[in-house]
């Protein structure tokens with residue numbers, strides 16, 4: 375996709391309705407709900423339903439899963455009206471498509487992985503974007519680690535979402551360099567792990583737009 379006038383911003387890992395509303399008011403395009411029990415940002419379906427109900431129109435809710443059992447994903451979907459799914463593990467296209475919902479696929483960047491070949495595997499009607507995150511051994515995401523943005527392809531077969539170690543002081547440079555469709559952040563807008571800091575959220579969104 376070519377250069378866009380406005381880079382979309384997703385703030386991931388929200389845990390309460392008030393913060394979600396504040397993040398929306400700060401200008402976020404999407405909020406992420408983590409359904410991954412080992413994460414400090416994990417939420418129950420009940421918490422997530424309250425958060426989604428607090429969102430104003432045109433702010434998307436994104437449900438994040440990591441190699442989750444399809445039964446668990448379906449049970450969350452029955453309780454929470456999510457707009458988009460984010461698969462952040464080793465899921466393949468068949469797995470991601472089985473829910474009949476739009477999704478984005480995350481990939482953790484490693485030197486031996488051909489990102490364009492990987493992206494091509496997910497080109498399909500339900501896949502709405504490819505998210506790049508940093509590779510950290512043993513942790514699937516939300517680590518606050520970034521990766522080298524040099525030498526990334528400039529043309530992608532899917533809308534590109536950049537994540538991994540972004541924060542208010544590096545997001546503008548990242549956008550200029552990578553020209554993604556959207557950016558996604560979790561750790562970089564927190565002071566305490568799992569707790570969003572609204573000043574950092576505000577600074578991040580101002581720097582990204």
Ligand SMILES: O=C(O)c1ccccc1N[C@@H]1O[C@H](COP(=O)(O)O)[C@@H](O)[C@H]1O
Nearest residue numbers: 386413515516517518537538539560561
């Ligand atoms: O946020 C989490 O706890 C998380 C857990 C498991 C997989 C992904 C997770 N978050 C996603 O990770 C990236 C990068 O996050 P960070 O900004 O470096 O902390 C981002 O896409 C989050 O959505």
